[in-house]
Amino acid sequence: xxxxxxxxxxxxxxxxxxxxxxxxxxxxxxxxxxxxxxxxxxxxxxxxxxxxxxxxxxxxxxxxxxxxxxxxxxxxxxxxxxxxxxxxxxxxxxxxxxxxxxxxxxxxxxxxxxxxxxxxxxxxxxxxxxxxxxxxxxxxxxxxxxxxxxxxxxxxxxxxxxxxxxxxxxxxxxxxxxxxxxxxxxxxxxxxxxxxxxxxxxxxxxxxxxxxxx
Numbered sequence: 001x002x003x004x005x006x007x008x009x010x011x012x013x014x015x016x017x018x019x020x021x022x023x024x025x026x027x028x029x030x031x032x033x034x035x036x037x038x039x040x041x042x043x044x045x046x047x048x049x050x051x052x053x054x055x056x057x058x059x060x061x062x063x064x065x066x067x068x069x070x071x072x073x074x075x076x077x078x079x080x081x082x083x084x085x086x087x088x089x090x091x092x093x094x095x096x097x098x099x100x101x102x103x104x105x106x107x108x109x110x111x112x113x114x115x116x117x118x119x120x121x122x123x124x125x126x127x128x129x130x131x132x133x134x135x136x137x138x139x140x141x142x143x144x145x146x147x148x149x150x151x152x153x154x155x156x157x158x159x160x161x162x163x164x165x166x167x168x169x170x171x172x173x174x175x176x177x178x179x180x181x182x183x184x185x186x187x188x189x190x191x192x193x194x195x196x197x198x199x200x201x202x203x204x205x206x207x208x209x210x211x212x213x214x
Contacts, residue, residue, distance in 0.1 A: 052107045053201070059100040060194050066093035067190045090186050095166040097193040098122070098156055102163065104200045105129055111205050112212075120163025126153045133203075134211045149199065152192050 011017065018036075022029055037058075039051040066089045073089070105125045109116050114132045116125065130146060138146070160166045165177040 049107075049111065052103065052110075056100050056103045056107065056197060056201075059096045059103070060190070060197055063093045063096040063100070063190050063193065066090075066096070067186045070186055090184050091166060093186055094159065094184065094189060097189055098160055098163070098166055101153070101156060101193060101196060104197050108200050108203055112203075112208060121161060122153050122157040123161075126150060133208060137208060137211055145199070149196060152196060156189075 039054045070089050
């Protein structure tokens with residue numbers, strides 16, 4: 001025997017996990033299934049951009065749900081009991097936040113037609129985006145906003161500078177990804193991430209592209 005006890009229950013085929021289609025909205029299967037991505041139904045000319053946006057928004061919404069769940073845990077436990085879990089909801093929430101930040105920066109670079117290296121370092125990606133926005137289009141208030149957003153990027157990049165520390169327990173170097181205990185204000189991270197995403201998605205792409213092409 002290789003297992004101490006049997007945990008796995010067999011599945012018959014892929015239909016128990018996902019379906020490619022259903023027989024209308026009254027299909028009996030729908031009570032157990034949820035749609036993956038609405039953007040998959042869009043016309044081809046809109047699909048790429050809308051799907052990227054849906055990925056980004058899906059990750060931050062999931063992070064918000066996890067953050068809410070941590071609040072519920074905190075209401076049930078206090079003191080030392082807050083520490084001794086065999087799992088962490090904060091870890092995947094932070095990963096989702098960081099990944100959505102990386103995605104939205106890369107997305108903005110793509111729609112501005114700015115070439116960039118396929119890297120994960122938030123600082124370098126952010127610097128690339130900021131440098132691509134013409135100075136003459138930025139108001140004084142906008143420069144302040146951009147500078148402050150950069151401070152947030154610095155903090156998130158310090159938390160995970162290579163896009164792997166929140167994703168894997170062990171780095172390729174063999175070092176532990178999280179070797180020191182850390183307290184995280186998850187609600188603040190999630191709120192800042194959501195505002196960051198909303199701000200980036202509000203970029204006036206047409207105005208910037210027009211200026212670039214002059």
